[in-house]
Amino acid sequence: MSASLSAALLAELGSDARERLAKEVSERTAAAVAAARTRWPEMPEPDAAFTAHVVAGARKQPDLAAALGRLRIDDLLLAWWASTGEAKAIAAFESQHASDLERLLRRFHRLDPDELTQRLRVKLFAKPQPKILDYSGFGFLENWYRVIAARTFLDAARSLARERTDDLPDAALAEMVAGGDDPSRAAEKAELVDAIKRALEAAIGNLAPRDRTFLRHQLVDELTIEQIAATYELHRVTVSRALTAARKQLQEATRARLVTMLGIDPERLASAIRILDSQLDLSLKRVLRSSDQSASSDS
Numbered sequence: 393m394s395a396s397l398s399a400a401l402l403a404e405l406g407s408d409a410r411e412r413l414a415k416e417v418s419e420r421t422a423a424a425v426a427a428a429r430t431r432w433p434e435m436p437e438p439d440a441a442f443t444a445h446v447v448a449g450a451r452k453q454p455d456l457a458a459a460l461g462r463l464r465i466d467d468l469l470l471a472w473w474a475s476t477g478e479a480k481a482i483a484a485f486e487s488q489h490a491s492d493l494e495r496l497l498r499r500f501h502r503l504d505p506d507e508l509t510q511r512l513r514v515k516l517f518a519k520p521q522p523k524i525l526d527y528s529g530f531g532f533l534e535n536w537y538r539v540i541a542a543r544t545f546l547d548a549a550r551s552l553a554r555e556r557t558d559d560l561p562d563a564a565l566a567e568m569v570a571g572g573d574d575p576s577r578a579a580e581k582a583e584l585v586d587a588i589k590r591a592l593e594a595a596i597g598n599l600a601p602r603d604r605t606f607l608r609h610q611l612v613d614e615l616t617i618e619q620i621a622a623t624y625e626l627h628r629v630t631v632s633r634a635l636t637a638a639r640k641q642l643q644e645a646t647r648a649r650l651v652t653m654l655g656i657d658p659e660r661l662a663s664a665i666r667i668l669d670s671q672l673d674l675s676l677k678r679v680l681r682s683s684d685q686s687a688s689s690d691s
Contacts (some may be wrong), residue, residue: 394422397443401460404450409457417460424465431466432484435473442472449528459530467533475522482517485524489537496538499619500545512544550612587653588646595645603638606631 398421402410429435446468453459474485486493493512497505516524527536596604609615617635621628 394418394425394438396440397421397425397438397446397465400443400447401450401463404447404456406457413457413460420463421465425469428466428469432470432473434480435469435484438469438472442469445472445525446529449530452528453530462530464529464532468527468529471524471527471529471533474517475524477517477519477522482513485516486513489534492534492538493541496541496545499622500549500615502614502616503545503549508545508548511548512541515544516540546609546615549614587650591646591649591653592642594649595642598645599638599641603634603641606635607638610635 395418398418401421402414402417405413425438429437446465450456450459450463470485470488473481493509497508500508516522523540527533599607606620609620610617617628617631620626621631624631
């Protein structure tokens with residue numbers, strides 16, 4: 393079967409590249425198939441459907457002759473076998489990537505590891521369109537797996553955060569801004585609450601995209617600084633400084649915009665600003681969650 397697979401790949405090349413690479417492609421393909429069959433003896437022999445799958449991925453490469461050196465037939469065989477949903481195949485795949493999964497689960501330690509593992513398993517192997525079939529073989533399977541797993545866990549963190557109801561309700565904010573039941577102050581309270589929201593939303597909109605993303609991860613996804621740093625391959629100090637600077641910028645920009653919007657002396661806004669500062673995380677969580685949901689509904 394390795395001979396027909398290498399022949400199919402070579403057929404996708406121009407005549408010059410085909411002649412130049414024929415021996416190398418044939419030898420590398422045969423060695424990769426043999427290695428995979430030795431490592432996983434229960435794996436079925438690669439068939440015509442597997443060859444068609446490999447060729448389909450090869451056709452997406454802008455320069456196939458150059459890309460063939462990165463083609464991982466052994467990784468592709470494991471992914472293809474796991475896509476069948478066979479228990480032995482999935483067990484072999486998960487055993488191969490157990491250490492990667494363990495490291496990722498530690499980064500998302502606030503979430504149930506069993507639930508995260510199950511979410512990832514469904515995403516990768518569930519019919520009718522197993523995500524694992526998106527792996528083209530051009531590059532290491534472990535790198536592709538880490539990206540998919542991290543994205544899956546981030547989505548899980550975000551969706552669970554949206555189910556929480558601990559963000560600050562408008563009524564509670566209005567009560568803190570101007571307590572009491574005096575009807576004559578209702579309009580003033582409503583105006584101030586609306587102004588706070590609009591000022592904060594505008595300030596968030598002016599943040600650098602990376603800072604806004606880090607805040608969303610911390611407040612909506614409830615990731616730790618260490619988790620954010622690991623996800624973006626940054627030092628934790630870099631993330632911590634970015635978050636501190638973003639919060640300071642938001643506080644200052646929101647205060648300045650409130651004064652401008654309401655045309656009120658800053659001294660008269662002292663109590664509202666103190667409340668805004670004390671409730672900044674709750675307010676940010678509401679705004680960031682709202683903007684995230686809007687983006688999802690627009691897509």
